[in-house]
Amino acid sequence: MADRRFLMRFLTLLLLVLLAFPAQAQDRVIRTEQGTFALLNARIETITNGTIERGTVVLRDGVIEAVGTNVTPPADAQVIDAEGLTLYPGFIDGGTQIGLQEVGSQPETQDYNELGEVTPQMQALTAVNPNSVHFPIARVAGVTAALTSPTGGLMPGTAALVRFHGYTPAQMDTGFRGVALNFPNSARRGAFDRRTDEDIKKQFEEAMERLDETWDQALLFARIDSAGAASGQPQRPAYQPEMEALLPVLRGSAALLVEVNAAADILKALEWLEGRDVRAILTGVAEGWRVADHLATAGLPVITGPVLSMPTRGSDRYDRAYQNAALLRQAGLQVALRTREVENVRNLPFNAGFAVAWGRDLGFDRQAALEAITIAPARMFGVEDQLGSIEVGKAATLFAADGDPFEPSTQVQHLFIDGYQIPIESRQISLYEEFLNRNPGLTR
Amino acid sequence: MRRFFPLLLLLTAAVHAQTAADLPPADARGDLLIRGATVLTITGGTLENTDIAVREGQIVEIGQGLSAPRGAQVIEAAGLHVMPGIIDAHSHIALSNVNEASNPVVAEVQMGDVTDPTQIGIYRALAGGVTTIHTMHGSANPIGGENETLKLRYGTFDPEDLHFEGAPRTIKFALGENPTRVHGRGRGIRPSTRMGVEQVFRESLTDAQRYRAAQRGAAEQGTTPPPYSRRMETLADIIEGEVLVHCHSYRADEILMLMDVLSDFGVDRITFQHANEAFKIAPELAAWGASASIFSDWWAYKFEVYYSTAFNAAILTRNGVRTSINSDSGELIRHLYHEAAKSQRYGDLSDDEALALITINPAWQLGIDDRVGSIEEGKDADLALFDGHPLSIYTRPVMTIVDGIVRFDAERDGDDMRLDVDPAAEIEDVRLYVHDEDTCLRDAFVF
Structure with a gap:
């Protein structure tokens, strides 16, 4: 678990750095966008057709357009490098x-x-x-x-x-x-x-x-x-x-x-x-x-x-x-x-x-x-x-996790529902970001 | 025939599953050698391929290549992880009652009087690696009764056997919706607001201060002391630091209120229980020196926990607030190791920090950290063995040891581990699990 810990620390640090610069702070509004996405270099647990150790999934118009090892990302696709991540159906x-x-x-x-x-x-x-x-x-x-x-x-x-x-x-x-x-x-x-x-x-x-x-x-x-x-x-x-x-x-x-x-x-x-x-x-x-x-x-x-x-x-x-x-x-x-x-x-x-x-x-x-x-x-x-599975023609409803999604230490990094890219945001995450290093702290 | 007897005995032992009646007596203290384990000491790092020697229920040596104390049971633990027995700082199992809800202040009652050592829930907690629990009065009153810290020496019918000898006295306080609902709305008496809750504390503690002063004055002057009041005795003991306060709380503002009240009476130690909004005032809690004992992820079951976050443990830990994760549930107590693991999804606590939430931190909050909560020489041999890292979802507890005595063994134990079986019952009850069992308001609405 040590490598994962390190990665987590790094990501948290990165987050803190981002928060320290208000000009670059994330938009707090949850807006979802539907588009054409290509997730590359992903491990893909299709559920119904085994696991692809390294492959690509293309999402278009709300459905899965392509899944496999020999998939070329379409020119109009937003490319997401899913190196180190595994895809699962929602x-x-x-x-x-x-x-x-x-x-x-x-x-x-x-x-x-x-x-x-x-x-x-x-x-x-x-x-x-x-x-x-x-x-x-x-x-x-x-x-x-x-x-x-x-x-x-x-x-x-x-x-x-x-x-x-x-x-x-x-x-x-x-x-x-x-x-x-x-x-x-x-x-x-x-x-x-x-x-x-x-x-x-x-x-x-x-x-x-x-x-x-x-x-x-x-x-x-x-x-x-x-x-x-x-x-x-x-x-x-x-x-x-x-x-x-x-x-x-x-x-x-x-x-x-x-x-x-x-x-x-x-x-x-x-x-x-x-x-x-x-x-x-x-x-x-x-x-x-x-x-x-x-x-x-x-x-x-x-x-x-x-x-x-x-x-x-x-x-x-x-x-x-x-x-x-x-x-x-x-x-x-x-x-x-x-x-x-x-x-x-x-x-x-x-x-x-x-x-x-x-x-x-x-x-x-x-x-x-x-x-x-x-x-x-x-x-x-x-x-x-x-x-229920990652297959061509099914709804583009899937997520990318940095490990086994059953393990508590795993984080979901990307999420799509019907081809809409959903930000990894919730009120509980917002409260974390607001209160981890509260400002003002003890003194005003 | 004679020389085959020991072999036969051994075979029978292997074939016949253990029942609750086979468990050693509660006053037994074991001699053990746990060999070749991955030892999660919590306070001293993780030790690979390490032995733990136990004599008379205490850890006497931790190291490699240890020889077994004479007559000691040897547990081959290669491939297993050993951690300190899990401590639940908020439980209502092993109790026949929870709330004395008849008055806003019931400091005179004691949970030690209603310990039920026969409940199967105790064994189920052991099967989740738990060795010590803090059995608490309910949250119906601003000032509830005294709690009781127990060791899970399952197998006895005598409640006294479970009591954690030498553990400090603790008392239950409660803020917010529960006391105002039970008393204000339920019975038409104060408190019905958070303003009223504050004054219940101030008035009760002032009465107790005067009671104790009158006692002292009478002793000095040889005059008649005030009439004896068990309630006033306990409240005065709180002010004198003899009784640790554990307070049911949710909202940030009410937590701040109680810290102010306690400061005014010179009380400098408190653990806020549940404390779903503690994360909002983490700097204030840290500066005061208050600690928190929280849920991993329970929220939204009532309005005062609607603005919660499961990142509570991480925020508190990172702000220097000593934090534990508790169960308050007969179900959840069986997998506190998993509840602790959630602090790695909701925040980035290290393995040791996550495990401290259910070991050394609750031990400190209960004032028993000199005895339990970490694997150190001289501490009690209260240990939990797992078939993998306890923070992994795929890991199962395999053995739980209290005072050097194996009280749960996944390999040997039988299916039916009840201690108290009703011989008159022809058909056993089937009880479907409902979510909010064993929680703080049990017995509070009987009137």
Whole structure:
């Protein structure tokens, strides 16, 4: 690590020198520019086509135009020498509330939990605040997109996959929609959930009943709607916004994101999903390792995490949560990772690194972890034509790091989202630059 | 048959995983030779291929080619990194209660009375290389209770066994939103503002000054002393420097306020806990001699931590403020080595500076740096062994040693390391992890 330290020192010194000359100080305004860029001499971890030890990537009109060792940079391209840097596709967080909350304790800034148990018509994208301070902080860690989801109740709303650049929700939208289902839960929430066993059982049964009723109602609604359309009559069933919102799930254009965690509930959810023709993605799946064989039989994709979380039972081995992703993948499942964060979505790469540290003996190596935050979620969300790897024709969403992006000491040096060059700036970095050597210091 | 017995015993030991019941008694002090490790001493650089000899729980020699003390267990540590046992200056594990929220001032209560040595969270912290924790009262009150410094001698049912003998007394103070929310808004009594918080300190400390003066006067003149008050005793001890202050705080202005108050009462030592905005007043903290114990990157969970930066540790360190990184969480305590590593993403701390955040610096803040926090001859053999450099994301803790006794061993330990198993429970609870467990406001809203 010594060389890296030296480099860091040098860069910091350079920064201080720059700051010492106000005339040359950096523009504090974050402005992004789209253009034609050629990144030369880079190590390229493409994810889907191996690693190119020394190559070039050309970005034009928001997409990757060329990748390879024998690429000549176009004459009009801005050239970036990426010597010593490695390129990665932007990371994707498989589950967050980013954009839906600004400050944790302030209800005025929280827009992820609408009143009501069944509210699939609530659109996360509507409430995503493109100006949230959290987006720049996450993206300078290499995380460039996340599923952001409503929470609370049985069907809290429709989640969306957003990219971390844009001035309107529409500009941030990748197109993916998934209706969130909190599958009835028999586990306790946290160490201080003091409900009695009877209460938990009763609430579980009530929730199952409500789920079945809702689903039957949705099927009927869809049948009436389809019948109306088939008969060529413009008449539609009586307006029911909840049911309208479930139509895309029943017709396969939106996924059903099934949040389920306790082993018994996972089995129940698999049973419930059997025979229901939906694009289901299981989320959470904290105790998935206990029932990995059942999950493997069902073969549904899984978004699990945070990796940095506690075992669910006192008798569990201390590292079970760290290993869950690896054990699920070992069982043959498609696995993506999530932080379930807002302000610390930036920790996604560290979650991936922890999954490797505890999962490598089970075959969950660095490549597996990279896939779990790039191409795997891209495939689950049906956006693998845009995101998840460095390939020609995909969105020019990638970053250059001076080392392994899972290692805390690594710095992201260049960042592109849809071909926009994003400055490595955030409020947290600005505060560092302002206060490292505060002026005035102790005396005015 | 007889001569095969030792071999058989050895084989059984290798096959059968250790349980919590197999752990040595809490008063055991080990003899060890750790051989051929990369030793991260923190205070004396990094030593390659080095041995550490431990006798009766203390480090007696650090060097090469050491011979094992008689009867000592030998740990072959080639390829492993050894660092001082990690110290968490802010924890709420191993406690059956956290907040006595019934009054803005509860200096009379002590966390040592609610130590729970059986919690599995203690073992999970050990499995993350932690050997000493500062179990703190909550942050509901401007002046909370006395905290307790513990060594993680997991395996005992006696709370006394965990207490870090000789550690200075410490007390919890709290500023800002928590005390004003709990008392002002929750109960309709002062403080409901940061102005009120200041006056709670000034009034309480003045009362304590007069209480102690009256005691002294009565002793000199042979008259009746004031009625005994445990609360006043503790507050007076703070003024006399017998009790170290650890203050929950976030905003820069409130930190400045408390430094002024303490100066007025002649108190010259404080550690600001959390202190998300400490970076804004790093020069003032350094000039006062105050220290900070902070999160690596937690922020935005409430308004007073919205203007935070994860570069806090780096800014404070570079400005000469002694800084530690703590957990305040039963989850985060398991990977404080990783939290320390983040100071290399958010700033440019050297390996030693980063590791000092979880070793010698918190030891100093708790007043136990003569005993723990670095690998030095004469210090306690509280050590954490890793399969690589502890600041790398790919590294795993493999063994944790307290007083020369191995209390976590990734190779030998069984899956279920609970000490206290409820034989009546047919089905064990499943508890999903929620983010804000074991934090400062537990028990504060029960009324």
